[in-house]
Amino acid sequence: MKTKIRFTSLALSLMLVSGAAFADLKIGVSMSQFDDTWLTYLRESMDQKAKAMPDGVKLQFEDARSDVVKQLSQVESFVSQKVDAIIVNPVDTAATRKITDAAVKAGIPLVYVNRRPDDLNLPKGVITVASNDLEAGQMQMKYLAEKMQGKGDIVILLGDLANNSTTNRTKGVKEVLAKYPNIKIEQEQTGIWQRDKGMTLVNDWLTQGRKFDAVVANNDEMAIGASMALEQAGVKKGSVLIAGVDGTPDGLRAVKKGAMAVSVFQDAKGQAVGSIDAAVKMAKHEPVEQAVWVPYRLITPDNVDQFK
Structure with missing residues (x-):
């Protein structure tokens, strides 16, 4: 026992x-x-x-x-x-x-x-x-292409170049653009995911007199920065379409008030x-x-x- x-x-x-x-x-x-x-x-x-x-x-x-x-x-x-x-x-x-x-x-x-x-x-x-970051780029660009009726110029705000999220989101954008030969890329530079960098880049492009119909950003922060630069320059809200990725609270508010045309929820x-x-x-x-x-x-x- x-x-x-x-x-x-x-x-x-x-x-x-x-x-x-x-x-x-x-x-x-x-x-x-x-x-x-x-x-x-x-x-x-x-x-x-x-x-x-x-x-x-x-x-x-x-x-x-x-x-x-x-x-x-x-x-x-x-x-x-x-x-x-x-x-x-x-x-x-x-x-x-x-x-x-x-x-x-x-x-x-x-x-x-x-x-x-x-x-x-x-x-x-x-x-x-x-x-799947490729899908994020495809989704935002497909939406913009339809809104642009298949023609116009865009600029791309890239994330950190050491990150394959940047590579794949941008690749997704360009895969969609291959079906729209009348949409051209005017500029693409890295804003390294940051709002202030996105704002600075778009402000520089506007100062240089560059014309574009849409801003495709690899994330919401850079997209919001682009929106702020356009607003400061007196560009009418909605006349330049802005797309982001993430669906952050600030990104959602920007879409709701019309400062961004679209985002992709991560x-x-x-x-x-x-x-x-x-x-x-x-x-x-x-x-x-x-x-x-x-x-x-x-x-x-x-x-x-x-x-x-």
Whole structure:
């Protein structure tokens, strides 16, 4: 009888230890930068998701400050701390190999969120949670092309050139333009995702006397900057069509009041939930898809009130 009690106690104790391990999962999160508007919503949504989980998931956020070397150092620190999983929003999508190698060598699950590495042949234990940026560019340009009745000139505000979101959104725009030979690209330059940079570029183009019928921006912040430059120059609202991507609160307000013609909703909450869920499942050795896609949705004046 005593032996049975001893075994039962041991089994119960092992179950409690196992449960405690899963109840205290620690996930290291390296964000490319904290001061990006949309990435702030992503980070906040990740924090909310972790706090709402019954397993008591703890996130350790680090700001890479757009520095590839700093981000790799953060990941190496997570490895030395023996975290249960790592989530990375990469600074440079072409420079993720060392991050991947560090996590894989340590046997720690790795989730890339929002930005997919350029190297799509990721090893076992490494997954991505993102949205298809090619579709975002296609959606915004198709809407503009129809509004422009297939003719006119556009300018393109590019995001960070080290980010394949910039490359793919712009590629999507140009794929649509291939079907509209009478729509020409007047200018394209990088505003590195920033409102003030978008404003400066559009102001410079206006000062140079350049004419254009639409501004296609890789994100809402640059689109809003373009709108501000046009307003300051006395250009009638709506006479130059402006498109963005993200569907941030400021972007939604701009569409609602007519300062932007269209945006494309990038679901920060969806990507946050997807990345945390995947990291937790991988830490528990549960199966996950290697590529989790969170769909984009078009935002127009007709449906803007659906997005909160």
